[in-house]
Amino acid sequence: MSSGPHVKRAGGRSTRRLTPYLLIAPAIVLELLIHIVPMLVGVWMSFVGLTQSYIANWSTAPWEGLSSYRLALDFSSPIGNSFLHSFEVTCLYTVLVVGISWTFGMSAALVLHRNFTGRGFFRTLFLVPYAMPIYAGIMTWSFMLQRDNGLVNHVLKSLGVTNGESFWLIGSNAFWSMVVVAIWRSWPFAFLMLLAGLQNIPDDVYDAAAVDGAGVWKQIRYITLPALRPVNLVMILMLFLWTFNDFNTPFVLFGAQPPKSADIISVHIYGASFVNWDFGFGSAMSVILLVFLLVVTGLYLLIFNRRSTRA
Amino acid sequence: MLAGTAACSGSSGSSGSGGSGGTGKGSGVTLTYWASNQASSIDGDKKVLGPELKKFEQQTGIKVNLQVIGWPDLLNKILAATSSGKGPDVLNIGNTWAPSLQATGAFLPFDSSALTAIGGKSKFVPASFATGGVAGKDPTSVPLYSLVYGLYYNKKMFADAGLKPPTTWEELQTDAKKLTDPSKGTYGMAMEGGSYTESVHFAFIFGQQQGADPFDSSGKPDFTSPGMVAGVKQYVDLMSDKVVNPSSVQYKNGPEAPGDFAKGKAAMLMSQNNADNTLVADGMKTSAYGVVAIPAPTGKKDIASFVAGINMSIFKNTKNKDAALKFVKFMTSEAEQKILDVPFAALPVVAGMTPNFTTNADEAKAFQGILATRAVPLPLVANESQFETNVGNAVNQLIAQAATGTPPTDSDIKAALQQAQDKMTPAG
Structure with a gap:
């Protein structure tokens, strides 16, 4: 009796067992290299005083324990207070951008879901901001928002709304400019996702509701929104995370030192790290942000997934 | 990379x-x-x-x-x-x-x-x-x-107004007011009010004129001394006095401010000598402008540049x-x-x-x-770059305040400089 077939079967089983791991190995290695390792290095950096004096040799940076965290979270100190201010600005920015983007996206998806002449044109038109290179789009906005030659002031003056001499990129207006640009960039994504979600709702359901006397608003409330719930769950989370971490919009509009009203957290951290050259403190703020986003994401998924399961 | x-x-x-x-x-x-x-x-x-x-x-x-x-x-x-x-x-x-x-x-x-x-x-x-x-x-x-910095002035605009290049800061202020006519879009001075580097340079130069050093002898930041406040006010007042185009609050280190000067929209420009390249590129002949040292207020130190x-x-x-x-x-x-x-x-x-x-x-x-x-020289201390960004940004915010609202007072300036100084702590 030969042991060949037995060995072969065993070999085959072990190969089969190994196959999934081999297939995902490249992804795991890359994930470790690109995300996990830099993240862990960032966490380590937050515990050391990595300033300009040590960046040529990181290992000599002095261990500072939690002092950077204490500094960031001491809201009575100017540094902690500016971090808190930045956090508050970011929260308001995120709520406005996500909320308005979702409303615009939902409205447009509902209108363009129905068949009518020119639907394809409008669908394409609405996706232009999403398809446009992000830097080109924001730079165009920064030109439009200039005081003297900007299109925004020109239009507002033509309409008699203002005298055409408003500043849009400094002072408190800077915040609203940033919100408008971020909505312009984000809402097509909401539109695209919701439109895709709407395609999966059978027309029969609406027909039956109409027969039962449900109007448009009732149909939206009792059919559309519940059916879009899985799409909304993921999309709102993604929009929230993208907006909260948004760096491109303020950086391209205002540069590395935005006005106080537009000092959102990603640029604030960038400033501490690359303008003030305090990478330890910048990393500590990044870790605090990471923890905050993990907690919010966890709670969000816990609450809404539980409700979905019950439903 | x-x-x-x-x-x-x-x-x-x-x-x-x-x-x-x-x-x-x-x-x-x-x-x-x-x-x-x-x-x-x-x-x-x-x-x-x-x-x-x-x-x-x-x-x-x-x-x-x-x-x-x-x-x-x-x-x-x-x-x-x-x-x-x-x-x-x-x-x-x-x-x-x-x-x-x-x-x-x-x-x-x-x-x-x-x-x-x-x-x-x-x-x-x-x-x-x-x-x-x-x-x-x-x-x-x-x-x-x-x-180095110098004060560029438009010879024709000065001659037309019967003025000579200023030798004191007070003369400069008076001349700038005379040469400002917003209805024609002309101003006494061009400014890069959105550039933190320009802002900190002038905060330093004018602070020096007032006898103030931004760092004490042990290298600690000292941004809120009366001299520093007066120096920053000297610069920000150009915007408060409306002798610069309010739009220049958004000008950064680009061609805008030298461009305004070259095109006769501003009669004076405080700039480093490499502005020549931009002025010539904008069609201004070297014979059309003169250069003198940026003047100090009467009785103050005669520092004109870093x-x-x-x-x-x-x-x-x-x-x-x-x-x-x-x-x-x-x-x-x-x-x-x-x-x-x-x-x-x-x-x-x-x-x-x-x-x-x-x-x-x-x-x-x-x-x-x-x-x-x-x-x-600018302060020769290890956290000089933080000084540049923090004070420069604070001055930019003060210029923005002057352009959009009420002119900053001494206490506004002192508070802004105090905030800039407080931000120096972690890196300092």
Whole structure:
């Protein structure tokens, strides 16, 4: 009796067992290299005083324990207070951008879901901001928002709304400019996702509701929104995370030192790290942000997934 | 990027015998050189530097791989190279960064033997040489191009208004008011109110006029002294007094402010001497403007500028130290300074040379005089770069306040400077 077939079967089983791991190995290695390792290095950096004096040799940076965290979270100190201010600005920015983007996206998806002449044109038109290179789009906005030659002031003056001499990129207006640009960039994504979600709702359901006397608003409330719930769950989370971490919009509009009203957290951290050259403190703020986003994401998924399961 | 620079610097050996015209140590080596953007475009820099690097190769056999880096990227690239240890052999830095970059320990100190190798300390203009690093330590950079601030004025606009160039700050304020006519879109002064570098430069210069230093003798920030507050107010008041176009609060280090001056929309411009390039590009003839020192308020210190400019450094971990020193010697030689100062509108860093960046003899004389007697270095402390960003940004916010709302008072200015000072704590 030969042991060949037995060995072969065993070999085959072990190969089969190994196959999934081999297939995902490249992804795991890359994930470790690109995300996990830099993240862990960032966490380590937050515990050391990595300033300009040590960046040529990181290992000599002095261990500072939690002092950077204490500094960031001491809201009575100017540094902690500016971090808190930045956090508050970011929260308001995120709520406005996500909320308005979702409303615009939902409205447009509902209108363009129905068949009518020119639907394809409008669908394409609405996706232009999403398809446009992000830097080109924001730079165009920064030109439009200039005081003297900007299109925004020109239009507002033509309409008699203002005298055409408003500043849009400094002072408190800077915040609203940033919100408008971020909505312009984000809402097509909401539109695209919701439109895709709407395609999966059978027309029969609406027909039956109409027969039962449900109007448009009732149909939206009792059919559309519940059916879009899985799409909304993921999309709102993604929009929230993208907006909260948004760096491109303020950086391209205002540069590395935005006005106080537009000092959102990603640029604030960038400033501490690359303008003030305090990478330890910048990393500590990044870790605090990471923890905050993990907690919010966890709670969000816990609450809404539980409700979905019950439903 | 890091892999790229690693590849570049890795290509060089210690020394070799290649290079047909090579002489002595370093022949056959390839150096990587990060040049800052001095011309109106990166291509412009390459066109200017290319033939000079060829000449250097013919003289020494040392090839130079040139990379011109734009200003917005330069500091970040240097920091990345510093932290990774994979940088160029030789590079340009803004001279105000010198003490901060010296603190990283990544650059080669120019000790006595290194200084001898590049021609000796005495060959440099003392004021420019002093920007090379913290006082009392071997500098980690040496001057390459010198720049100073001057007050450009439009000769015709002054003559039409029956004015002469101001000799005191009070005269400047009066003249600026006379020359301002918003209905015609003309203003007394052009300003880069959105540029934190310009803002901190003037905060420093005017603070110096008021007798204030932003750092005390032990190197601690002291931004809120009455002199510093008065100096910042002196600058911000240009906006409060409406003698500058309110839109200039958004001007950064671009062509806008020199453009306004060149087009006759502003009668005066406080700028470094390399503004000449932009003015000429905007169609203004050198004979159409004059330059005098920025005046001080009556009875105050006669400081008109800080010593601005570009310095050269060598990365400490270069494998081509001798070749790098030869290259620094070549670039800071009298012959090269004569050639490079013209297209880059720079003052020579070599002592005894006559400025040749302009054909306007009066302008050359004015700038040379400012550098020789009325310019002081920015604070030579390790956290100078934080001073620049924090105070510069605070002044920008004050200018924005002046442009959009109520003019900042002394207490507003003091509070803004206090905030800037408080932000210095972690890095300081």
